[in-house]
Amino acid sequence: MSELSKEEKFYQYILNLPSDKLKEVKGDPAKVLRLYDEYPDWFMNIGQYKGKVITEKIREKGPKVMIELGGYLGYSAILFGNELNEDNEAKYYSFELNPDFAKIATHLIKLAGLEKKVEIIVGKASYTLPEFKERLLTEKKKYVALDFIFIDHWKDLYVPDLRVLESLNLIAPGTYLAADNILKPGVPQYVEYVNFSPQEKKTFNAENPNPEGKEFLGRWNILYDTKTVEVTDPEKKITDAVELTKCIDYLTG
Numbered sequence: 001m002s003e004l005s006k007e008e009k010f011y012q013y014i015l016n017l018p019s020d021k022l023k024e025v026k027g028d029p030a031k032v033l034r035l036y037d038e039y040p041d042w043f044m045n046i047g048q049y050k051g052k053v054i055t056e057k058i059r060e061k062g063p064k065v066m067i068e069l070g071g072y073l074g075y076s077a078i079l080f081g082n083e084l085n086e087d088n089e090a091k092y093y094s095f096e097l098n099p100d101f102a103k104i105a106t107h108l109i110k111l112a113g114l115e116k117k118v119e120i121i122v123g124k125a126s127y128t129l130p131e132f133k134e135r136l137l138t139e140k141k142k143y144v145a146l147d148f149i150f151i152d153h154w155k156d157l158y159v160p161d162l163r164v165l166e167s168l169n170l171i172a173p174g175t176y177l178a179a180d181n182i183l184k185p186g187v188p189q190y191v192e193y194v195n196f197s198p199q200e201k202k203t204f205n206a207e208n209p210n211p212e213g214k215e216f217l218g219r220w221n222i223l224y225d226t227k228t229v230e231v232t233d234p235e236k237k238i239t240d241a242v243e244l245t246k247c248i249d250y251l252t253g
Helices: 006-015 019-025 029-038 045-061 075-081 099-111 125-142 155-167 183-185 186-195 197-208
Strands: 067-069 089-096 120-124 148-151 176-178 222-233 238-250
Touching: 006 099, 006 238, 019 029, 019 125, 029 075, 029 099, 045 075, 045 089, 045 148, 045 176, 045 222, 067 075, 067 125, 075 099, 089 099, 089 125, 099 120, 099 238, 120 125, 125 155, 148 155, 155 176, 183 186, 183 238, 186 222, 186 238
Parallel strands: 067 089, 067 148, 089 120, 148 176
Antiparallel strands: 176 238, 222 238
16 A cells, blocks of 8 residues: 555545534634645645735735745635635636645635635646636637636646747736746746736747647747745745736737
8 A cells, every 4th residue: 555645645634624623724724724735745835925915915906816836735826816806706817737745735614614715626727727718708709808816736737838828818917927936946047027018028938839839839029027035934934926917008010
């Protein structure tokens, strides 16, 4: 019998919580997040300090449609999904490749009472995003760009999947993007991409086929305003950064 992964051990820990503890945390996103934070093993979560930078931006923007690429065990979906406004029927969609991780995340999201606001979509983003776009068109009965995007999956896919989003016209003026782990482990190619001039971007996309699909070339004429926000975790003494980016315009021609 193979040893359980640390994610599966965490899931078993949650399932075996005493009934009084489950009753205490049920329906309370903040208390459910503490279950992650207080667990002795380390997980690849955004954490409360970098998370605060993004939650402040979510409150400023007030998104109706927000997605994340890389749901993992549901921490960010709970943290950010809880910020969405129930009155405007806002929805948070979490794209996760691993079905086992998605199962664990689904359980924690339900425990937090956010199952109506947060939905997990399982599968490779380059496959599921085109389907998601068609779904939005059907449900909204019109073209809908994304209001907010959180990127926190495989670092070598940050740029390829951003090019997928651009190619699908899911990014428009007013769309916000937040990308984690800019310094640790570091995603310099993403920072470079969102800082490209239109000509630099056109050249890059022409010379670098997208590994997520040649049809997802990206859009050279999307203009971004972007900044790297460094955050230090005072408990772990670790400094990382979040890249905060806004689509500000389309060029024509």
